[in-house]
Amino acid sequence: MNLHDLPSSFDQYQDRIRHPLLRQRITSAAAAAALIKDGMTVGMSGFTRAGDAKAVPLALAEQARRAPLKITLMTGASLGGEVDRVLTEAGALARRMPFQTDPTLRAAINRGEVMFIDQHLSEPVEHLRAGQIAPIDIAVIEAVAITDSGAIVPTTSVGNNASFAILADKVIVEINLAHSLALEGLHDIFIPKRRPQREPMPLMTARDRIGTSAIMIPPEKIAAIVITDQRDSCSTVLEPDADTAAIAAHLVAFFEREVAAGRLGENLLPLQAGIGNIANAVMCGFIDSPFQHLTMYSEVLQDSTFDLFDAGKLDFASGSSITLSSRRSEQVLGDIGRYKDRLVLRPQEVSNHPELVRRLGIIAINTALEADIYGNVNSTHVGGTHMMNGIGGSGDFARNASLAVFATKSVAKGGKVSSIVPMVSHVDHNEHDVDIIVTEIGLADLRGLAPRERAPVIIEHCVAEPYRQMLRDYVAAANQRGGHTPHLLEHAFDWHVRYAATGSMLPE
Numbered sequence: 001m002n003l004h005d006l007p008s009s010f011d012q013y014q015d016r017i018r019h020p021l022l023r024q025r026i027t028s029a030a031a032a033a034a035l036i037k038d039g040m041t042v043g044m045s046g047f048t049r050a051g052d053a054k055a056v057p058l059a060l061a062e063q064a065r066r067a068p069l070k071i072t073l074m075t076g077a078s079l080g081g082e083v084d085r086v087l088t089e090a091g092a093l094a095r096r097m098p099f100q101t102d103p104t105l106r107a108a109i110n111r112g113e114v115m116f117i118d119q120h121l122s123e124p125v126e127h128l129r130a131g132q133i134a135p136i137d138i139a140v141i142e143a144v145a146i147t148d149s150g151a152i153v154p155t156t157s158v159g160n161n162a163s164f165a166i167l168a169d170k171v172i173v174e175i176n177l178a179h180s181l182a183l184e185g186l187h188d189i190f191i192p193k194r195r196p197q198r199e200p201m202p203l204m205t206a207r208d209r210i211g212t213s214a215i216m217i218p219p220e221k222i223a224a225i226v227i228t229d230q231r232d233s234c235s236t237v238l239e240p241d242a243d244t245a246a247i248a249a250h251l252v253a254f255f256e257r258e259v260a261a262g263r264l265g266e267n268l269l270p271l272q273a274g275i276g277n278i279a280n281a282v283m284c285g286f287i288d289s290p291f292q293h294l295t296m297y298s299e300v301l302q303d304s305t306f307d308l309f310d311a312g313k314l315d316f317a318s319g320s321s322i323t324l325s326s327r328r329s330e331q332v333l334g335d336i337g338r339y340k341d342r343l344v345l346r347p348q349e350v351s352n353h354p355e356l357v358r359r360l361g362i363i364a365i366n367t368a369l370e371a372d373i374y375g376n377v378n379s380t381h382v383g384g385t386h387m388m389n390g391i392g393g394s395g396d397f398a399r400n401a402s403l404a405v406f407a408t409k410s411v412a413k414g415g416k417v418s419s420i421v422p423m424v425s426h427v428d429h430n431e432h433d434v435d436i437i438v439t440e441i442g443l444a445d446l447r448g449l450a451p452r453e454r455a456p457v458i459i460e461h462c463v464a465e466p467y468r469q470m471l472r473d474y475v476a477a478a479n480q481r482g483g484h485t486p487h488l489l490e491h492a493f494d495w496h497v498r499y500a501a502t503g504s505m506l507p508e
Protein backbone atom coordinates (compact mmCIF):
# COMPACT_ATOMS: atom_id res chain seq x y z
CA MET A 1 0.00 0.00 0.00
CA ASN A 2 1.36 3.43 -0.81
CA LEU A 3 0.23 6.97 -0.24
CA HIS A 4 -1.82 7.03 -3.47
CA ASP A 5 -3.98 4.14 -2.26
CA LEU A 6 -5.25 6.12 0.69
CA PRO A 7 -8.77 7.54 0.51
CA SER A 8 -8.41 11.17 -0.55
CA SER A 9 -10.60 12.28 2.39
CA PHE A 10 -7.69 11.43 4.71
CA ASP A 11 -5.22 13.68 2.86
CA GLN A 12 -6.26 16.67 4.90
CA TYR A 13 -4.57 15.08 7.91
CA GLN A 14 -1.15 14.67 6.26
CA ASP A 15 0.42 17.27 8.53
CA ARG A 16 -1.03 15.57 11.61
CA ILE A 17 -0.60 11.90 10.67
CA ARG A 18 2.66 11.80 8.79
CA HIS A 19 2.98 8.03 8.67
CA PRO A 20 0.93 7.42 5.53
CA LEU A 21 -0.33 3.92 6.36
CA LEU A 22 -1.59 5.06 9.73
CA ARG A 23 -4.00 7.48 8.04
CA GLN A 24 -5.99 4.38 7.13
CA ARG A 25 -6.65 3.76 10.79
CA ILE A 26 -8.79 6.88 11.11
CA THR A 27 -12.16 5.82 12.40
CA SER A 28 -15.06 7.00 14.53
CA ALA A 29 -14.90 7.31 18.31
CA ALA A 30 -17.59 4.61 18.58
CA ALA A 31 -15.60 2.15 16.46
CA ALA A 32 -12.45 2.86 18.47
CA ALA A 33 -14.30 2.51 21.78
CA ALA A 34 -15.62 -0.87 20.62
CA LEU A 35 -12.04 -2.17 20.96
CA ILE A 36 -12.44 -1.74 24.73
CA LYS A 37 -14.05 -4.79 26.31
CA ASP A 38 -15.55 -5.58 29.69
CA GLY A 39 -12.87 -6.17 32.35
CA MET A 40 -10.05 -4.43 30.51
CA THR A 41 -7.54 -2.05 32.05
CA VAL A 42 -7.46 1.14 30.04
CA GLY A 43 -4.74 3.78 30.31
CA MET A 44 -5.98 7.16 29.16
CA SER A 45 -4.07 10.37 28.73
CA GLY A 46 -5.00 13.32 30.91
CA PHE A 47 -3.35 15.12 33.76
CA THR A 48 -5.26 17.75 35.76
CA ARG A 49 -7.64 18.49 32.83
CA ALA A 50 -4.80 18.81 30.33
CA GLY A 51 -4.38 16.54 27.32
CA ASP A 52 -7.36 14.31 28.11
CA ALA A 53 -8.70 11.83 25.60
CA LYS A 54 -11.99 13.53 24.72
CA ALA A 55 -14.10 11.48 22.30
CA VAL A 56 -13.35 7.79 22.97
CA PRO A 57 -14.24 7.89 26.70
CA LEU A 58 -17.65 9.40 25.92
CA ALA A 59 -18.25 6.79 23.21
CA LEU A 60 -17.22 4.14 25.74
CA ALA A 61 -19.82 5.45 28.20
CA GLU A 62 -22.44 5.22 25.45
CA GLN A 63 -21.34 1.63 24.81
CA ALA A 64 -21.60 0.84 28.55
CA ARG A 65 -25.12 2.26 28.67
CA ARG A 66 -26.18 -0.14 25.90
CA ALA A 67 -24.43 -3.24 27.27
CA PRO A 68 -23.01 -3.24 30.81
CA LEU A 69 -19.23 -3.02 30.85
CA LYS A 70 -16.75 -2.23 33.60
CA ILE A 71 -13.13 -1.24 33.23
CA THR A 72 -10.19 -0.24 35.36
CA LEU A 73 -9.33 3.30 34.31
CA MET A 74 -5.83 4.64 34.82
CA THR A 75 -4.85 8.18 33.87
CA GLY A 76 -2.02 10.54 34.70
CA ALA A 77 -4.07 12.52 37.18
CA SER A 78 -7.54 14.10 37.16
CA LEU A 79 -9.58 14.50 33.98
CA GLY A 80 -11.46 17.58 32.92
CA GLY A 81 -14.75 18.05 31.16
CA GLU A 82 -17.33 15.38 31.78
CA VAL A 83 -15.32 12.20 31.26
CA ASP A 84 -15.17 10.89 34.84
CA ARG A 85 -18.77 11.96 35.47
CA VAL A 86 -20.14 10.33 32.33
CA LEU A 87 -18.18 7.09 32.82
CA THR A 88 -19.34 6.95 36.45
CA GLU A 89 -22.97 7.57 35.54
CA ALA A 90 -22.77 4.85 32.87
CA GLY A 91 -21.51 2.42 35.52
CA ALA A 92 -18.36 1.83 33.46
CA LEU A 93 -15.79 2.28 36.24
CA ALA A 94 -14.91 -0.68 38.43
CA ARG A 95 -11.57 0.75 39.52
CA ARG A 96 -10.00 4.17 39.08
CA MET A 97 -6.44 5.33 39.73
CA PRO A 98 -4.38 7.34 40.60
CA PHE A 99 -6.13 10.75 41.11
CA GLN A 100 -9.50 12.41 40.44
CA THR A 101 -11.34 15.63 41.17
CA ASP A 102 -14.81 14.97 39.79
CA PRO A 103 -17.74 15.37 42.26
CA THR A 104 -19.83 12.55 40.73
CA LEU A 105 -16.93 10.10 40.74
CA ARG A 106 -15.92 11.25 44.23
CA ALA A 107 -19.43 10.49 45.50
CA ALA A 108 -19.35 7.02 43.87
CA ILE A 109 -15.96 6.36 45.47
CA ASN A 110 -17.30 7.41 48.85
CA ARG A 111 -20.36 5.18 48.42
CA GLY A 112 -17.96 2.29 47.82
CA GLU A 113 -19.15 1.76 44.23
CA VAL A 114 -15.86 2.60 42.50
CA MET A 115 -12.64 1.26 43.96
CA PHE A 116 -10.21 4.18 43.97
CA ILE A 117 -6.49 3.54 44.36
CA ASP A 118 -4.95 6.74 45.67
CA GLN A 119 -1.30 6.63 44.64
CA HIS A 120 1.79 8.77 44.58
CA LEU A 121 1.74 9.97 40.98
CA SER A 122 5.30 8.86 40.27
CA GLU A 123 4.41 5.24 41.03
CA PRO A 124 1.63 3.75 38.87
CA VAL A 125 3.84 3.09 35.85
CA GLU A 126 6.55 1.58 38.06
CA HIS A 127 3.91 -0.85 39.31
CA LEU A 128 2.79 -1.57 35.75
CA ARG A 129 6.32 -2.04 34.46
CA ALA A 130 7.11 -4.44 37.29
CA GLY A 131 3.90 -6.43 36.76
CA GLN A 132 2.69 -5.56 40.26
CA ILE A 133 -0.77 -4.54 39.02
CA ALA A 134 -2.96 -5.71 36.15
CA PRO A 135 -1.39 -4.82 32.80
CA ILE A 136 -2.75 -2.16 30.45
CA ASP A 137 -4.81 -3.65 27.65
CA ILE A 138 -5.50 -0.49 25.67
CA ALA A 139 -4.09 3.02 25.82
CA VAL A 140 -6.08 6.03 24.62
CA ILE A 141 -3.73 8.91 23.99
CA GLU A 142 -4.43 12.46 22.84
CA ALA A 143 -1.87 13.76 20.35
CA VAL A 144 -1.13 16.78 18.21
CA ALA A 145 0.48 14.59 15.59
CA ILE A 146 1.91 11.18 14.68
CA THR A 147 5.35 11.46 13.12
CA ASP A 148 6.44 9.73 9.92
CA SER A 149 7.96 6.94 12.03
CA GLY A 150 4.70 6.49 13.94
CA ALA A 151 5.80 8.25 17.15
CA ILE A 152 3.05 10.01 19.12
CA VAL A 153 3.44 13.73 19.92
CA PRO A 154 1.38 14.46 23.06
CA THR A 155 -0.60 17.65 23.63
CA THR A 156 -0.78 19.68 26.85
CA SER A 157 0.23 16.87 29.17
CA VAL A 158 2.54 13.88 29.15
CA GLY A 159 1.50 12.24 32.42
CA ASN A 160 1.64 8.46 32.04
CA ASN A 161 0.98 8.52 28.28
CA ALA A 162 4.35 7.22 27.19
CA SER A 163 4.38 4.16 29.44
CA PHE A 164 0.70 3.46 28.79
CA ALA A 165 1.40 3.43 25.04
CA ILE A 166 4.57 1.35 25.43
CA LEU A 167 3.01 -1.19 27.79
CA ALA A 168 -0.44 -1.54 26.17
CA ASP A 169 -1.29 -4.22 23.63
CA LYS A 170 -3.13 -1.68 21.47
CA VAL A 171 -3.15 2.10 21.25
CA ILE A 172 -5.97 4.41 20.21
CA VAL A 173 -4.77 7.90 19.30
CA GLU A 174 -7.02 10.93 19.38
CA ILE A 175 -5.56 13.60 17.08
CA ASN A 176 -6.91 16.86 18.48
CA LEU A 177 -6.96 19.58 15.83
CA ALA A 178 -7.74 22.21 18.48
CA HIS A 179 -4.17 21.92 19.73
CA SER A 180 -1.60 23.81 17.67
CA LEU A 181 1.25 21.93 16.01
CA ALA A 182 3.43 24.50 17.75
CA LEU A 183 3.23 22.21 20.81
CA GLU A 184 5.58 19.81 18.99
CA GLY A 185 9.02 19.95 20.56
CA LEU A 186 7.71 20.85 24.02
CA HIS A 187 7.90 17.31 25.37
CA ASP A 188 10.83 15.33 26.72
CA ILE A 189 10.03 11.63 26.93
CA PHE A 190 12.43 9.62 29.08
CA ILE A 191 11.63 6.02 30.00
CA PRO A 192 13.70 4.37 32.75
CA LYS A 193 15.14 0.93 32.13
CA ARG A 194 13.59 -2.01 33.89
CA ARG A 195 15.18 -3.10 37.16
CA PRO A 196 17.81 -4.36 37.81
CA GLN A 197 19.27 -2.53 34.78
CA ARG A 198 17.96 0.81 36.08
CA GLU A 199 20.44 3.72 35.81
CA PRO A 200 20.41 7.16 37.43
CA MET A 201 18.14 9.66 35.68
CA PRO A 202 20.65 11.96 33.97
CA LEU A 203 18.88 15.20 34.79
CA MET A 204 20.93 17.83 36.61
CA THR A 205 18.85 21.01 36.18
CA ALA A 206 15.17 21.76 35.59
CA ARG A 207 15.86 22.70 31.98
CA ASP A 208 17.80 19.55 30.96
CA ARG A 209 16.37 17.41 28.18
CA ILE A 210 17.11 13.72 28.59
CA GLY A 211 14.70 11.97 26.22
CA THR A 212 12.89 12.17 22.91
CA SER A 213 10.31 14.70 21.74
CA ALA A 214 7.67 12.04 20.98
CA ILE A 215 6.50 8.65 22.28
CA MET A 216 8.21 5.92 20.29
CA ILE A 217 6.11 2.79 19.77
CA PRO A 218 5.86 0.31 16.90
CA PRO A 219 3.31 1.93 14.56
CA GLU A 220 1.45 -1.35 14.11
CA LYS A 221 0.29 -1.05 17.75
CA ILE A 222 -1.83 1.96 16.76
CA ALA A 223 -5.15 0.24 16.23
CA ALA A 224 -7.36 3.28 15.67
CA ILE A 225 -7.09 7.02 15.19
CA VAL A 226 -9.92 9.38 16.04
CA ILE A 227 -9.98 13.02 14.97
CA THR A 228 -11.22 15.51 17.56
CA ASP A 229 -11.35 19.28 17.69
CA GLN A 230 -11.92 20.34 21.27
CA ARG A 231 -9.93 22.45 23.69
CA ASP A 232 -9.01 21.19 27.17
CA SER A 233 -11.57 22.18 29.77
CA CYS A 234 -10.39 25.15 31.76
CA SER A 235 -9.37 25.05 35.39
CA THR A 236 -11.65 26.75 37.87
CA VAL A 237 -8.80 28.22 39.89
CA LEU A 238 -9.86 31.40 41.71
CA GLU A 239 -7.98 34.67 41.91
CA PRO A 240 -6.09 35.09 45.22
CA ASP A 241 -8.27 36.32 48.09
CA ALA A 242 -7.21 38.04 51.32
CA ASP A 243 -6.40 34.74 53.04
CA THR A 244 -4.43 33.15 50.20
CA ALA A 245 -2.60 36.46 49.62
CA ALA A 246 -1.68 36.48 53.34
CA ILE A 247 -0.38 32.90 53.08
CA ALA A 248 1.74 33.95 50.10
CA ALA A 249 3.06 36.99 52.00
CA HIS A 250 4.12 34.83 54.97
CA LEU A 251 5.96 32.48 52.64
CA VAL A 252 7.69 35.27 50.75
CA ALA A 253 8.82 36.78 54.09
CA PHE A 254 10.11 33.35 55.14
CA PHE A 255 12.12 32.94 51.93
CA GLU A 256 13.51 36.47 52.38
CA ARG A 257 14.80 35.39 55.79
CA GLU A 258 16.31 32.25 54.27
CA VAL A 259 18.12 34.36 51.68
CA ALA A 260 19.30 36.83 54.35
CA ALA A 261 20.64 33.89 56.38
CA GLY A 262 22.55 32.61 53.33
CA ARG A 263 20.63 29.33 53.17
CA LEU A 264 19.09 30.20 49.78
CA GLY A 265 20.17 32.44 46.90
CA GLU A 266 17.88 35.07 45.39
CA ASN A 267 16.74 32.54 42.78
CA LEU A 268 15.82 30.15 45.64
CA LEU A 269 15.76 26.51 44.46
CA PRO A 270 13.42 24.97 41.87
CA LEU A 271 9.81 25.37 43.00
CA GLN A 272 7.02 22.82 42.93
CA ALA A 273 3.45 23.93 43.59
CA GLY A 274 0.38 21.75 44.00
CA ILE A 275 -3.06 22.19 42.51
CA GLY A 276 -5.89 24.39 43.66
CA ASN A 277 -6.54 27.93 44.69
CA ILE A 278 -4.08 28.13 47.56
CA ALA A 279 -1.07 26.80 45.63
CA ASN A 280 -1.83 29.04 42.66
CA ALA A 281 -2.17 32.09 44.92
CA VAL A 282 1.09 31.29 46.69
CA MET A 283 2.91 31.18 43.37
CA CYS A 284 1.31 34.49 42.35
CA GLY A 285 2.80 35.90 45.56
CA PHE A 286 6.27 35.58 44.02
CA ILE A 287 5.35 38.21 41.40
CA ASP A 288 5.86 41.05 43.87
CA SER A 289 8.72 39.36 45.69
CA PRO A 290 12.38 40.39 45.53
CA PHE A 291 13.41 37.01 44.08
CA GLN A 292 14.79 36.78 40.54
CA HIS A 293 15.51 34.10 37.94
CA LEU A 294 13.22 31.55 39.56
CA THR A 295 12.77 28.06 38.12
CA MET A 296 9.96 25.56 38.55
CA TYR A 297 10.38 21.80 38.65
CA SER A 298 6.77 20.88 39.19
CA GLU A 299 4.02 18.67 37.82
CA VAL A 300 1.12 21.02 37.03
CA LEU A 301 1.90 24.37 35.49
CA GLN A 302 -1.04 26.64 36.34
CA ASP A 303 -1.86 30.26 35.47
CA SER A 304 0.68 31.46 38.00
CA THR A 305 3.56 29.94 35.99
CA PHE A 306 2.70 32.15 33.05
CA ASP A 307 2.00 35.16 35.28
CA LEU A 308 5.53 34.70 36.66
CA PHE A 309 6.99 34.40 33.13
CA ASP A 310 5.21 37.60 32.10
CA ALA A 311 6.43 39.38 35.23
CA GLY A 312 10.02 38.45 34.30
CA LYS A 313 10.44 36.47 37.53
CA LEU A 314 10.61 32.96 36.14
CA ASP A 315 13.36 31.71 33.84
CA PHE A 316 12.23 28.14 33.20
CA ALA A 317 9.41 25.75 34.09
CA SER A 318 9.44 21.96 33.88
CA GLY A 319 6.14 20.13 34.41
CA SER A 320 3.97 17.28 33.27
CA SER A 321 0.92 19.33 32.24
CA ILE A 322 -0.27 22.84 31.46
CA THR A 323 -3.63 23.49 33.14
CA LEU A 324 -5.07 26.95 32.63
CA SER A 325 -8.13 28.95 33.52
CA SER A 326 -10.33 30.48 30.82
CA ARG A 327 -8.54 33.78 31.56
CA ARG A 328 -5.19 32.35 30.47
CA SER A 329 -5.93 29.38 28.21
CA GLU A 330 -6.56 31.20 24.93
CA GLN A 331 -3.66 33.59 25.38
CA VAL A 332 -1.03 31.03 26.44
CA LEU A 333 -1.93 28.11 24.16
CA GLY A 334 -2.66 30.44 21.25
CA ASP A 335 0.79 31.93 21.62
CA ILE A 336 2.78 28.99 22.99
CA GLY A 337 5.78 29.93 20.83
CA ARG A 338 6.32 32.88 23.16
CA TYR A 339 6.99 30.52 26.09
CA LYS A 340 8.15 27.33 24.41
CA ASP A 341 11.91 27.70 24.87
CA ARG A 342 11.32 28.18 28.60
CA LEU A 343 9.08 25.13 29.05
CA VAL A 344 9.33 21.35 29.02
CA LEU A 345 6.67 18.68 29.68
CA ARG A 346 7.86 15.32 31.02
CA PRO A 347 6.38 11.97 32.03
CA GLN A 348 5.10 12.22 35.59
CA GLU A 349 7.52 9.58 36.80
CA VAL A 350 10.28 12.01 35.78
CA SER A 351 8.63 15.26 36.93
CA ASN A 352 7.87 13.64 40.31
CA HIS A 353 10.84 11.34 40.64
CA PRO A 354 12.14 11.13 44.23
CA GLU A 355 15.76 10.94 43.01
CA LEU A 356 15.40 14.19 41.07
CA VAL A 357 13.40 15.99 43.74
CA ARG A 358 16.18 15.26 46.23
CA ARG A 359 18.99 16.06 43.77
CA LEU A 360 17.55 19.38 42.62
CA GLY A 361 16.62 20.39 46.17
CA ILE A 362 13.03 21.20 45.26
CA ILE A 363 11.04 23.59 47.41
CA ALA A 364 7.68 21.79 47.52
CA ILE A 365 4.56 23.82 48.27
CA ASN A 366 1.40 21.76 48.64
CA THR A 367 -1.95 22.18 50.29
CA ALA A 368 -3.33 20.44 53.35
CA LEU A 369 -6.95 19.77 54.19
CA GLU A 370 -5.83 19.66 57.81
CA ALA A 371 -2.63 19.45 59.83
CA ASP A 372 -2.14 18.58 63.46
CA ILE A 373 -0.21 20.08 66.34
CA TYR A 374 2.82 17.89 65.57
CA GLY A 375 2.94 18.56 61.82
CA ASN A 376 1.21 15.51 60.37
CA VAL A 377 -0.81 16.45 57.28
CA ASN A 378 -4.04 15.12 55.83
CA SER A 379 -4.41 16.13 52.16
CA THR A 380 -7.05 13.66 51.08
CA HIS A 381 -9.71 12.48 53.54
CA VAL A 382 -12.46 14.81 54.75
CA GLY A 383 -13.34 13.85 58.31
CA GLY A 384 -10.85 10.97 58.09
CA THR A 385 -13.06 8.86 55.83
CA HIS A 386 -14.28 10.63 52.72
CA MET A 387 -11.98 11.00 49.72
CA MET A 388 -11.48 14.48 48.33
CA ASN A 389 -9.09 14.22 45.34
CA GLY A 390 -6.14 12.03 46.27
CA ILE A 391 -2.55 12.51 47.38
CA GLY A 392 -1.46 13.32 43.82
CA GLY A 393 2.18 14.24 43.63
CA SER A 394 2.33 15.95 46.99
CA GLY A 395 3.99 12.94 48.65
CA ASP A 396 6.49 12.43 45.83
CA PHE A 397 7.68 15.96 46.43
CA ALA A 398 7.21 16.48 50.17
CA ARG A 399 9.21 13.47 51.33
CA ASN A 400 12.21 14.31 49.16
CA ALA A 401 12.12 18.10 49.03
CA SER A 402 14.77 20.38 50.48
CA LEU A 403 11.86 22.28 52.04
CA ALA A 404 8.41 20.72 52.35
CA VAL A 405 5.80 23.43 52.84
CA PHE A 406 2.11 22.78 53.50
CA ALA A 407 -0.33 25.64 53.22
CA THR A 408 -3.93 25.80 54.35
CA LYS A 409 -6.44 28.39 55.44
CA SER A 410 -6.67 28.22 59.24
CA VAL A 411 -10.38 27.41 59.08
CA ALA A 412 -12.77 25.90 56.53
CA LYS A 413 -16.55 25.88 56.19
CA GLY A 414 -17.03 29.41 57.47
CA GLY A 415 -15.00 28.80 60.62
CA LYS A 416 -16.86 25.65 61.64
CA VAL A 417 -13.82 23.52 60.84
CA SER A 418 -10.32 24.18 62.17
CA SER A 419 -7.62 23.16 59.72
CA ILE A 420 -5.24 22.62 62.64
CA VAL A 421 -6.52 19.85 64.89
CA PRO A 422 -5.19 17.82 67.82
CA MET A 423 -4.61 14.76 65.63
CA VAL A 424 -5.19 14.48 61.88
CA SER A 425 -7.98 12.07 61.03
CA HIS A 426 -5.93 10.56 58.16
CA VAL A 427 -2.18 10.84 57.52
CA ASP A 428 -0.80 11.51 54.04
CA HIS A 429 2.40 13.32 55.06
CA ASN A 430 3.76 12.43 58.44
CA GLU A 431 5.60 14.81 60.75
CA HIS A 432 8.96 13.54 59.48
CA ASP A 433 8.24 14.93 56.00
CA VAL A 434 6.84 18.33 56.92
CA ASP A 435 9.12 21.35 57.41
CA ILE A 436 6.79 24.33 57.24
CA ILE A 437 3.09 24.84 57.93
CA VAL A 438 1.61 28.15 56.83
CA THR A 439 -1.86 29.62 57.18
CA GLU A 440 -3.14 33.17 56.75
CA ILE A 441 -2.38 33.66 60.46
CA GLY A 442 1.34 32.95 60.12
CA LEU A 443 4.08 30.43 59.44
CA ALA A 444 5.43 27.64 61.65
CA ASP A 445 9.01 26.64 60.91
CA LEU A 446 9.29 23.10 62.26
CA ARG A 447 12.83 22.34 61.19
CA GLY A 448 14.93 20.92 63.98
CA LEU A 449 12.06 20.86 66.49
CA ALA A 450 10.95 17.92 68.60
CA PRO A 451 7.21 17.20 68.84
CA ARG A 452 6.85 19.01 72.19
CA GLU A 453 8.49 22.07 70.60
CA ARG A 454 6.46 21.85 67.41
CA ALA A 455 3.05 22.01 69.07
CA PRO A 456 3.34 25.53 70.55
CA VAL A 457 4.99 26.88 67.37
CA ILE A 458 2.13 25.60 65.21
CA ILE A 459 -0.56 26.71 67.68
CA GLU A 460 0.81 30.23 68.22
CA HIS A 461 1.68 30.89 64.55
CA CYS A 462 -1.01 29.16 62.52
CA VAL A 463 -4.25 28.87 64.50
CA ALA A 464 -7.15 31.31 64.82
CA GLU A 465 -9.15 31.79 68.01
CA PRO A 466 -11.08 30.15 69.58
CA TYR A 467 -9.30 27.05 68.29
CA ARG A 468 -5.93 28.39 69.45
CA GLN A 469 -6.98 28.38 73.11
CA MET A 470 -8.68 24.98 72.68
CA LEU A 471 -5.41 23.55 71.37
CA ARG A 472 -3.38 25.16 74.16
CA ASP A 473 -5.68 23.45 76.66
CA TYR A 474 -5.38 20.12 74.83
CA VAL A 475 -1.58 20.28 74.81
CA ALA A 476 -1.38 21.29 78.47
CA ALA A 477 -3.50 18.29 79.46
CA ALA A 478 -1.64 15.94 77.10
CA ASN A 479 1.74 17.06 78.45
CA GLN A 480 0.56 16.04 81.93
CA ARG A 481 0.28 12.50 80.63
CA GLY A 482 3.81 12.57 79.24
CA GLY A 483 5.32 10.92 76.20
CA HIS A 484 7.52 12.00 73.32
CA THR A 485 4.42 13.01 71.37
CA PRO A 486 1.81 13.66 74.06
CA HIS A 487 -1.84 12.99 73.29
CA LEU A 488 -5.16 12.40 74.99
CA LEU A 489 -6.08 9.47 72.82
CA GLU A 490 -9.67 9.33 74.05
CA HIS A 491 -10.16 12.99 73.03
CA ALA A 492 -7.86 13.28 70.00
CA PHE A 493 -10.77 13.11 67.53
CA ASP A 494 -13.37 14.96 69.62
CA TRP A 495 -13.37 17.86 67.17
CA HIS A 496 -14.02 15.62 64.16
CA VAL A 497 -16.71 13.69 66.02
CA ARG A 498 -18.39 16.97 67.02
CA TYR A 499 -18.24 18.24 63.42
CA ALA A 500 -19.85 15.04 62.14
CA ALA A 501 -22.59 15.28 64.78
CA THR A 502 -23.30 19.02 64.80
CA GLY A 503 -21.74 20.51 61.67
CA SER A 504 -19.19 22.42 63.72
CA MET A 505 -15.95 21.67 65.58
CA LEU A 506 -16.80 24.44 68.03
CA PRO A 507 -18.24 23.41 71.38
CA GLU A 508 -21.95 24.24 71.75
Ligand SMILES: CC(=O)SCCNC(=O)CCNC(=O)[C@H](O)C(C)(C)COP(=O)(O)OP(=O)(O)OC[C@H]1O[C@@H](n2cnc3c(N)ncnc32)[C@H](O)[C@@H]1OP(=O)(O)O
Pocket residue numbers: 048077078099121273274275276277278279299300366367368369370379380382383388389390391392393394409412413417418419
Ligand atom coordinates in the same frame (compact mmCIF):
# COMPACT_ATOMS: atom_id res chain seq x y z
C1 LIG B 1 -2.17 16.49 40.39
C2 LIG B 1 -1.40 16.83 41.58
O1 LIG B 1 -0.96 16.00 42.26
S1 LIG B 1 -1.05 18.45 41.96
C3 LIG B 1 0.22 18.29 43.23
C4 LIG B 1 -0.18 18.19 44.62
N1 LIG B 1 -1.38 17.41 44.87
C5 LIG B 1 -2.01 17.50 46.01
O2 LIG B 1 -1.61 18.19 46.91
C6 LIG B 1 -3.26 16.69 46.11
C7 LIG B 1 -4.04 16.96 47.36
N2 LIG B 1 -4.52 18.34 47.44
C8 LIG B 1 -5.73 18.73 47.01
O3 LIG B 1 -6.51 17.94 46.49
C9 LIG B 1 -6.10 20.20 47.19
O4 LIG B 1 -4.94 20.95 47.24
C10 LIG B 1 -6.92 20.42 48.52
C11 LIG B 1 -8.29 19.74 48.36
C12 LIG B 1 -6.21 19.86 49.72
C13 LIG B 1 -7.11 21.94 48.72
O5 LIG B 1 -7.67 22.52 47.59
P1 LIG B 1 -7.76 24.13 47.45
O6 LIG B 1 -8.62 24.40 46.28
O7 LIG B 1 -6.43 24.74 47.42
O8 LIG B 1 -8.34 24.59 48.85
P2 LIG B 1 -9.74 25.13 49.35
O9 LIG B 1 -9.48 25.84 50.63
O10 LIG B 1 -10.45 25.88 48.26
O11 LIG B 1 -10.53 23.80 49.75
C14 LIG B 1 -11.16 22.95 48.83
C15 LIG B 1 -12.41 22.37 49.49
O12 LIG B 1 -12.05 21.60 50.64
C16 LIG B 1 -12.80 22.03 51.78
N3 LIG B 1 -11.98 21.83 52.98
C17 LIG B 1 -10.79 22.37 53.22
N4 LIG B 1 -10.35 21.96 54.42
C18 LIG B 1 -11.28 21.13 54.93
C19 LIG B 1 -11.39 20.37 56.12
N5 LIG B 1 -10.41 20.37 57.03
N6 LIG B 1 -12.50 19.63 56.31
C20 LIG B 1 -13.51 19.63 55.40
N7 LIG B 1 -13.43 20.30 54.23
C21 LIG B 1 -12.33 21.05 54.00
C22 LIG B 1 -13.07 23.48 51.50
O13 LIG B 1 -14.15 23.96 52.27
C23 LIG B 1 -13.37 23.44 50.02
O14 LIG B 1 -14.69 22.94 49.87
P3 LIG B 1 -15.68 23.50 48.76
O15 LIG B 1 -15.05 23.09 47.46
O16 LIG B 1 -16.95 22.80 49.06
O17 LIG B 1 -15.69 24.98 48.97
